[in-house]
Amino acid sequence: MKAPKILFILFFLFIFPFAQSQLSEKEEKQINSIFAEWNKTNEPGMAAGLLYGEQIQYLKGFGTANLQTKKAIDPRTKFQIDHLSRQFTILSVLLLEEMGKLSLDDPIQKYIPELPSYQHKLTIQHLVNHSSGLNDYDILKLLLGKEENNIFTHEDAMHLISTQNTLNFIPGTQFSYLTSKTETTLLAEIIAKASGESLAVFASKNIFTPLQMTNTIFLEDYNNILQNVAYSYQSENEIFKKKILNLSNIGPTNLYTSAEDLLLWYKKLTQVLDKTSTLDNLIKELDRPVRLNDGSTYNSSWGQMTLGRSFYHLERGLPTYWQYGRVGGYGTNVFRFPQQNLTSFVMGNNDSYNGMPAMMMAVHFLEDKFPQPREVDLTKIKSRKITTSELKKYEGYYWNAERALARRFFIEADTLRYSRPEQDIGLATVPLDKQNSFQLKVESDDIIVFTFSEENGEVVYDIKSGIGTPYRYKKYNPIKYSLNELKQFTGNFYIKALNCVYSFNIEKDSLTLHGPGNQIVSFFPVTKDIFRSNAIQFGSVTFKRNSEEKIIGFQIDTDGIQKLFLTKIID
Numbered sequence: 195m196k197a198p199k200i201l202f203i204l205f206f207l208f209i210f211p212f213a214q215s216q217l218s219e220k221e222e223k224q225i226n227s228i229f230a231e232w233n234k235t236n237e238p239g240m241a242a243g244l245l246y247g248e249q250i251q252y253l254k255g256f257g258t259a260n261l262q263t264k265k266a267i268d269p270r271t272k273f274q275i276d277h278l279s280r281q282f283t284i285l286s287v288l289l290l291e292e293m294g295k296l297s298l299d300d301p302i303q304k305y306i307p308e309l310p311s312y313q314h315k316l317t318i319q320h321l322v323n324h325s326s327g328l329n330d331y332d333i334l335k336l337l338l339g340k341e342e343n344n345i346f347t348h349e350d351a352m353h354l355i356s357t358q359n360t361l362n363f364i365p366g367t368q369f370s371y372l373t374s375k376t377e378t379t380l381l382a383e384i385i386a387k388a389s390g391e392s393l394a395v396f397a398s399k400n401i402f403t404p405l406q407m408t409n410t411i412f413l414e415d416y417n418n419i420l421q422n423v424a425y426s427y428q429s430e431n432e433i434f435k436k437k438i439l440n441l442s443n444i445g446p447t448n449l450y451t452s453a454e455d456l457l458l459w460y461k462k463l464t465q466v467l468d469k470t471s472t473l474d475n476l477i478k479e480l481d482r483p484v485r486l487n488d489g490s491t492y493n494s495s496w497g498q499m500t501l502g503r504s505f506y507h508l509e510r511g512l513p514t515y516w517q518y519g520r521v522g523g524y525g526t527n528v529f530r531f532p533q534q535n536l537t538s539f540v541m542g543n544n545d546s547y548n549g550m551p552a553m554m555m556a557v558h559f560l561e562d563k564f565p566q567p568r569e570v571d572l573t574k575i576k577s578r579k580i581t582t583s584e585l586k587k588y589e590g591y592y593w594n595a596e597r598a599l600a601r602r603f604f605i606e607a608d609t610l611r612y613s614r615p616e617q618d619i620g621l622a623t624v625p626l627d628k629q630n631s632f633q634l635k636v637e638s639d640d641i642i643v644f645t646f647s648e649e650n651g652e653v654v655y656d657i658k659s660g661i662g663t664p665y666r667y668k669k670y671n672p673i674k675y676s677l678n679e680l681k682q683f684t685g686n687f688y689i690k691a692l693n694c695v696y697s698f699n700i701e702k703d704s705l706t707l708h709g710p711g712n713q714i715v716s717f718f719p720v721t722k723d724i725f726r727s728n729a730i731q732f733g734s735v736t737f738k739r740n741s742e743e744k745i746i747g748f749q750i751d752t753d754g755i756q757k758l759f760l761t762k763i764i765d
Contacts (some may be wrong), residue, residue, distance in 0.1 A: 200686060215380040218247045221558075226671015228554045229256040232544060238427040238434060238523065239267050240542030241453035244555050245460055247535050253453055253556070257544065259424040261434060270409050272423040272450040273527045273541040274439065276519030279412070279449035281480050282397050284322060286385050288476045289400055296388040298322060301379060305387040306352075310359045320365040321377040323484040324492065324499060325360035330374035330754030334358075336731035337750075338692060342522065345416070347442040351379045357691040362756040366487035371754035372494055375446035382445030393444055404473055405462055420450060424543040426523035437523040438547065441632040447521060453541060456528075460537040464530060481506075481515065490594045495659035504530070507660055509553075510639045511565035520547065527552040534560055563656035565637055576627040585610050588632075588646055592655060592667035593720055598733025600718075600726055601667060612644070615672075615718070616728075667742045673719045680705055682745060683725075683737055687760040696760060707732065731755075 217225065224409060225244075232239040239257010255267035276751065290296045296305070298319040301310050320326045331354040340346065355376055362368075382393040388510040389396045394412035400408045413420065428437040430617040441448050451459075463481075480502030483491040487666035492499040497507030497516060527549040528539040531716040540548045557564075587603050587721040592601045602615045611620030612633060623632035623644065634642040646655045649668070682703055684698045696709040705717040705725060713734050717725035723737040733752025738759075740746050750758040 195287055197483065209326075209754060216251055222252070225252055225555060225558060226254070228551050228558075230442055231552050232257045232542070232551075233260070233506055235264055235266070236261065238424070238542065240540050240544060240545040240548060240551070241267050241269060241271055241273065241424075242540050242551065242555065243269075243453045243457040243460075243536040243538075243560075244466070245457060246559055246688045247373070248465070249589040250457060250461075253457055255453065257542075259422070259423070259543065261427065265719070267424055267543075269454040270422055270452045272409055272411075272420055272452050273526065273543060274413075274426070274450050274454075274519070274521060274524045274702075275447065275541060276447045276449075276521040276524065277373070277503060278517050278519045278526055278528070279447050280378045281504070281517075282401060282412075282449060283381050283385070283393060283445045284501050284503070285401060285476060285480060286393060287318065287322060287381055288479060289473070290385060290388050290396075292476065296384065298587060302384065305384040306380065307652060309356055312359075312361050314361060314364045316361070318381070321381050321384075322501060323366070323486070324370050324377060324503075325368060325484070325486055326370055326375070326380075327365050327368070328355065328370065328374075328380075329358050329362065329374050329756075330371045331355055331379065332374070333371075333731050333752065334692065337689075337709070338694065339709060339713050341711070343438045345440040345442075348379070348382065348414070348444060350382060351375070351443045352635075355380065359691070359756075369486070369492045369499075370550050372499075374754060375443075379443060380445075382452045396587070401473070402455075407451065407458055407714040409450075409452040410455045411450050413448045413450055414442060414444055416440045416442045422452075423450060426543055428523050428545040434545075439522040441521075446631075447519075451541075453539075456539060456541065460528070460530065460539070464535065464537055465534065476536075476721055480504075493661050493663045493680070495662040498661060504528075508565075508566075512560070512563065512566065518547075518549065529553055529556050531556065536560060567652070568639060570633075570635075570639060570641060572624060572635065575633060577624050578627045580625045582608050587653070588655075590653070590669050591615060591672055593670045593726075594665055594667045596756075597665065598726060599667075600720065600740050611704045670721055673721055675719055677703060685745075686763040687747060688763050689758070689760045695763070 203707045233256040235258055237257055241255045244252040253269045255269055255271060257267050259265045259267045259271050291298055299317050302316050302318060308557045316326055331351050334354045385396055394414045411434045425435040426439055427434045463477055467478055477520060481500050483500055484499050485491055497505030501504055504515040506515050508640060512531055513533055517528040520528040523543050523545040525546050525548040526541040529552055530537045536556060536559060538552050540552040542548045582605060588610055589605055590603060590604050600615050602613050604611055604620060610623045612623060612634060613620030622635045624635060627634055630646040632644045642659045644655050644657050653669040654666055656666050658664040677700060680700050684700060687696050694710050696707055697708050698705055707715045715727050716731045720726050724734060726734045730752060735750055737745050737748045745762055747759055747761045
């Protein structure tokens with residue numbers, strides 16, 4: 195009877211080569227318990243993987259991939275990983291450069307001649323380094339009233355990009371919107387032109403096949419049927435429904451992979467490389483930071499962005515790379531701790547962010563390695579006492595024009611509190627011993643500091659989160675318009691690039707915009723001729739006047755778009 199048993203064991207190891215766990219039975223149960231609430235046959239769930247040292251420590255599925263067939267999630271179940279797709283797009287470009295089929299210094303019009311001739315040279319290098327100055331097409335989609343489940347193809351994305359004739363800044367002098375999809379979409383097109391085959395085919399031949407990632411694919415056509423895929427679900431009133439994705443644009447998103455394959459990838463990315471392998475050496479390049487022409491790095495509030503679009507930061511004092519993807523009902527999170535040689539990830543179809551269980555797995559092994567506590571210890575902050583009368587000078591509304599964000603400081607119970615303008619409840623701050631500086635009280639290890647100063651006689655503050663570059667906000671007094679005064683801003687406005695008309699009306703005593711796709715957006719006055727909204731695609735609008743003080747149009751500025759002008763239609 196030994197032969198069949200041995201054959202069964204060999205078959206099992208062949209099917210799931212990472213199922214061998216180095217964990218003790220007790221430890222495995224402890225890790226399993228993290229996912230207990232998602233391990234149900236009638237709800238979507240997740241797949242989890244953890245790599246610690248030279249051995250695969252953990253790989254398992256929980257919950258259901260298909261609620262109709264009750265098929266369970268296993269290590270080979272495919273999930274859409276959204277932003278994590280971008281590292282493979284960047285790697286494909288680096289491989290093509292190594293093959294001599296393109297140069298990072300090439301202007302992008304060499305491969306995409308149908309694009310406009312911009313006022314400044316735009317190269318592949320700028321796309322790779324996230325510093326192109328191009329508008330984010332996702333925001334343009336929102337302006338068109340497109341929903342997440344609308345059909346959207348690579349051709350649709352290229353059309354939107356081609357309608358934008360100007361750049362927001364000189365390429366290489368600033369970084370683009372944090373999550374912009376425009377650059378990696380263009381890179382996918384360049385890869386196709388330079389290699390003679392689509393990104394999906396090129397990546398399969400040159401990355402996924404050599405790494406034996408047999409369950410990984412860029413989905414070029416949403417109509418194609420994938421095998422062993424976790425369906426995307428969303429929860430409505432505690433009932434799960436399908437959340438359909440009709441995406442065919444690859445480059446920035448639409449990569450499907452399994453936990454088993456993702457573990458193979460991170461093993462290659464994090465462990466000792468074969469120095470004779472071109473692929474191995476280029477994979478390691480993905481952890482280099484993106485840079486501007488002057489060498490500056492992109493230090494966002496999430497961390498320092500890398501070529502592979504991960505974010506390097508300190509997690510409770512430990513150096514960490516973080517990546518995430520969130521689209522439809524899919525959510526993927528990856529945490530890498532390079533000094534401890536640990537990688538932990540979760541990918542799910544449960545309409546959740548899924549960062550917490552991924553971090554909990556890492557914490558199980560690293561709890562005694564973190565030099566900082568889970569939450570900022572307020573008793574150890576060097577603070578000072580400050581009177582309510584002293585706090586008064588910081589009260590008020592503040593505006594960041596670049597990001598189109600408004601914030602408010604107010605005093606409650608002798609404490610300076612921070613909030614959005616419409617909120618009555620704010621987060622408390624602690625006055626630091628450094629003059630004019632306050633630290634936000636948060637239930638995490640995030641260190642967020644506000645530093646007040648004066649600029650041209652105006653009160654301003656800089657907000658800094660972790661290693662992120664500070665953002666500056668200027669104090670303003672919200673202007674108040676009467677209903678009669680608001681009428682000057684009403685009318686119809688046209689944008690040629692998108693071939694759309696938007697209408698401003700007065701509804702419920704406020705300026706309200708109606709746009710394509712049944713968009714209805716309420717606006718709040720900031721200062722003269724400037725209004726803000728809570729809709730990301732209309733962060734702020736600035737009305738423009740002619741020499742006779744008549745309004746001739748308005749300009750949209752928000753995260754991802756700058757100076758997009760709409761002309762008023764004169765009756």
